Amino acid sequence: MTDAEVPVTQSTVERFTERYLRSIGCSIKRSENHWVVTVPDGTETDLSAGSHTLACGKDSDQVDNAEHLNPESEFFQRILREAIGRSPTGKLSIGGETDVELPDWIQNSAVEVRNAQFTPYYDRTAAVFLFRIGIETVSEYQQEFLRAVAMDARSEEHLPKLEDTFLEVTSIDAETDTNDRSHFTETDVQPLLDMARDLLLDGIEERIDEIHREASRAADAEVEEYRQMQQQRIQELEEEHSNLSSKINELSEAINTGDPDARVQALKKRKELKSEYDDIGDTLNELRERRDKGFPEQQREIRKRHSLDVQVTPLTVTEVEYEQGEVDLELTKGKTKRIETIGYGVGIGITDTVRCSSCGQELTKQNPLHTIEEGVRCMECIENL
DSSP, X not given: OOOOEEEOOHHHHHHHHHHHHHHTTOEEXXXXXXXXXXXXXXXXXXXXXXXXXXXXXXXXXXXTTOEEOSTTOHXXXXXXXXHHHHOSEEEEEEOSSOOOOOOHHHHTSSSEEEEEEEEEEEEEEEEEEEEEEEEEESSSEEEEEEEEEEEETTTOOBOHHHHHHHHXXXXXXXXXXXXXXXXOOHHHHHHHHHXXXXXXXXXXXXXXXXXXXXXXXXXXXXXXXXXXXXXHHHHHHHHHHHHHHHHHHHHHHHHHHSOHHHHHHHHHHHHHHHHHHHHHHHHHHHHHHHHHTTOHHHHHHHHHHTOEEEEEEEEEEEEEEEEEEEEEEEEEETTEEEEEEEEEETTTEEOSOOBOTTTOOBOOSSSOEEEOTTSOEEHHHHHTO
């Protein structure tokens, strides 16, 4: 899985919201820490007509009577749902005059690419799904991002390069129109969606595991802090319990040796201290028992607060048409020239595996092309001569 994702940052949220609101006819007056959005009467939106104050940017908490605009705010989620509802499907064509994307195995090679000529043979169709992934604990927002997953509609092949291309051409800055009508049916999309979701979950598993480990460490630290606090409380109560025991013993001696009035006062005081002594003893026994069991209730409460909630929501599906064919790479090194013809797709890059003519190893970024004398030969092959 590639990193074909868009983090849902504050700047992304603000740019998306401004673009969407203006597209439906709203006006926006911006200041340093808030916007005033005016929704005209008759605008096709769930927002009420009139003025809305949105708090954003620095010192946004100081804006009175405002809705917050940030990645986890209800206002942004409402805008996002509304925008998606307007165009959950779309269509996009990738082709025309585009530069050939050179493979990794030649970008840092000593061999020069003099020319790259792409010849399209046929059109292919892919489904690009855009998912929203939200990862948070019960008590703390963690992160949210959008990720694209591209699948060839016919072969069901995963197309990771197309994911990056899709996000690039559909970015807020690119302003690419994807509102053409898609020909996909629910029957076409559902099996691809299921596979895309599985690929997505596999791709973010490591990130989720890392966040889970961080949450577990935070929970462990909080549990240990609670344990130390309770141990300190136990020690304080033990000291108080011991002091009360000494006072009760002193009063018992006074009762046995004092005059009648002093004995009456001592008896009364001893009764009060014994009651307090018993109460502290009960509290100590309870705390010691909970400590010996590891404070299970507090552990459950703390770990529940730090447990992860992962939400994976498909937002849109875009039918992407792209050209598939071959690219002729004119390679030169010194006086040696060679034409290498390999499979290529616009937006997805090289589709063929190229192997060393000598040792048969695959050319990669880590094992790049080194020479074109007597065929294409890799770095490892030359180094092992």
